[in-house]
Amino acid sequence: MKKFLFRLNESIWFTPTVFTIFSALLAIATVLLDTLYIGELVDTLPYFMLTTVDLAQTILGTIAGALLTMTTITFSTIMVVLTTYSSQFSPRVLKNFISDKVTMRVLGIFMGGFVYSILSLLFMREASIDHNVISAVVGVVFAVVCLAFFAYFIHNVATSIQVSNLVADLTADAEGVLERYNKLYTNYSHALLGERPTVSERSVQYISSPAYGYIQFVEFEKLLDFTKKNQAHVEIHFPIGGFVTSSDRLVTLYSDRECELDLKEYFAIGPEPSADQDIAYSIQKLVEIALRAISPGINDPNTAILCIRHIGALLPGALSLCSSYTQLTNEEGRLVIPNHQARHLLHQTFSGIAHYGREDVNVLVASLDALERVPDHVLREEFAHYLMAHFNEDCLVPLDQELVTSTLSRILV
Template identity: 40%
Template sequence: MDKWTLKARESIWFVPSIYSIASIILTIIVILIDTVFADSVQNALPKVLFTSVDLGTTILSSISTAILTMTTISFSTIMVVLTTYSSQFSPRTLQDFMTESSTVRVLGVFVGAFIYTVLSLLFMKDWLDDQRVLAAGVGIILAIICVGYFVFFIHHVSRSIRVSMLIERLMKEGMETAEKKKTLIEEGKLVLSEKQNFDYIEKLEWMAEATGYIQLLDTEGLAEKAKEHDLFIHYHKRIGDFVTDKSVIGEVYFLKEKKETIDINPYLEIGPERTPLQDGEFALQKLAEVALRAISPGINDPNTANNCIRYMSRLLIEFGEIDSDLLLFLDEDHKQRIFLPQRTFEEILYTAFYQLRIYGQADISVILTILECLILTAEGSSKPIRRKINSMYDFLVNSIKEGQFEPLDIVKIEEKKACLNELLR
């Protein structure tokens, strides 16, 4: 299912294609009504929906032109938004706007309505002159719907270019990934585990078939495959890692005698960029990138950076709840089938702050907000996670160069450090 979701998110044409097919079906139905079932249907529907062929042709021609104009304006607006996302936020956030259901749905409605009007005009035949047709009435309804979607799209764009909305959306992306893992744990399909030893007869190295980022893994389908052939699969790479076609992704262990060649590459998706579908840490990275872009000299917007860092604390709390070196996936019989490594909480902390602490070290507001983020994370985390924050204390806190700040700045830093120390004690 995740593979289909990924394909749909990467392909802008997917949803418009569905709307196009629906519009073709609607056109066929309306044409049948106007040509075959006209007498019976005209008595059942309001007469205001029916027009003469000449008037219907004029209306549909006007509607098709208007819809094409709205589509052009919408695409132009999308280009403006993409430029804004790339220059002010981060190139990695472009996909967040383009793959939103609202964006592709609006394009789908416009494309579908345009196809309907053009096809309806094609079937406006001269031999229909002596009767009234429904095609124009349906076209007017579609035009009203398109206007509504156009207004909604303008509202959606105006909200999307607000950095606060982008930050919240990135946080929700990461939380959805963590929630999926929690759901699998509750269903007994996933266990947070450490490496275990087991007996096997033969093992086989598994090589990548492409170069790129590991985007997702169909764990449920792969667990069924492993159960069918009595296998155990141990990944060496994590979701989000970059691999080449020469990389060893993992090993396949045959628990019984090997009977046939097993191809498990179809259960793995490798692409040119990371995706947050199963890679929640990617959302955290994008938040960090937006913060870095905000504190750059060209933009110089530390308040946006501070807002990103605060939202990062919520993601860190969520990742702390599923912290483990390895994820152990089980089959329907609760037998171990897949070992998948994941980033530990210390690694996540490092990747979240290793750039921010360098480029924000001269900004007192950024330093104070990083300490605030650690305080919020510690407040919402368990004792094991607090111990891991404490183990990173030297890297995150003691590296702050207090000598470059004024005495009052140092007082504020010490207050934050004292609060954090109290939580980590």
């Protein structure tokens, strides 16, 4: 079920489709009400809720044309925002705007309003209806709701392209990943291991990847239920976000029972990484925005510093998940998951920033401040020296040198 919900969340068609189907059903229900039951309700409804068939056709035709125009404007606005995201921030954050609930709901309600108006016009004929109808009033209410959503959409676009809001949203997404892992570790007995655990002698099955691409999502709870049911030990050989091909051994299954493990039921593999379970990819999005900001074409170090500060806030939680392996236990079943290494995560985070920000002392100080949050003193010291080795110290004037020395003294304590 979680894999299915993940696929729905990744798709952009689901919400507009739901709104369109609902609008089609509303149109059918309204037409049935106008043709079969309106005579019984005429005396109970206010006069302004009923119109003649001619007036209803005119109103619904006008609404249909207006909503089609608004849908076109909305789609054009979405394309402009996507271009801005790609050119100024990072192509990896496009999905954040595309999958935004507000964006999809606005597009869905415009499409739904158009479908309602067209279907109502299709079934509304003077020959079959010789009394006043309610379809036009429902269409007007639908149009007012669409207008309110359009105003909210413009507000959402204006705020979403502000880099501070985008960075805050990406940080919230990363915190959501950490929260899901902490919940998983709370619900199951777990151990963070530095080495691959040994397995007693059992029958072994080597299962290759069902597709090629990035591992986007794994149903850990469902896999643990499988291990419990079959008293099995399942070992995954690639971490979340790893790239696999159909020739790669993705899973090893140890069990004395006859059982089959269909990886398509438990793994979502796609053409690009997903931040739903991959904390390294969540942080990488912030890193890419920082690198784009300090590039010569944009030259916006303050945005880079903002991203680095948010990265620093995420590092303690992210590093707490870093170990060679995580072993989850469910009674007689075990699941072993490979993790990102702490040194690899820190290198992936700071290597680009150290290279492209090597002549900006404020970027250097912000990076050192982020490292101060790293719990491991050895890693803190190692990457502090790593940043200093990349920095062009010829750019430092005495005041800059004093600031850097003061920051280093806090880190190397």
